[in-house]
Amino acid sequence: MDMxxxxxxxxxxxxILFFLAGAYIEFYILAGFSIILVISNLPKASAWTE
Structure with missing residues (x-):
């Protein structure tokens, strides 16, 4: 009963601990994907500006 x-x-x-950990993991995953998208789109962006 005590247990x-x-x-x-x-x-x-x-x-709460797992929820916060999941939120941090999700934030880092989204940040990583956004950084990858920005880096992959840099040549296209520079081509658009030319």
């Missing part, structure tokens, strides 16, 4: 109470009280902390 069940501990699990119930610790669950929100673990959920």
């Amino acid at each position: 069940l109470k501990a699990a119930i009280f610790e669950a929100p902390a673990w959920f």
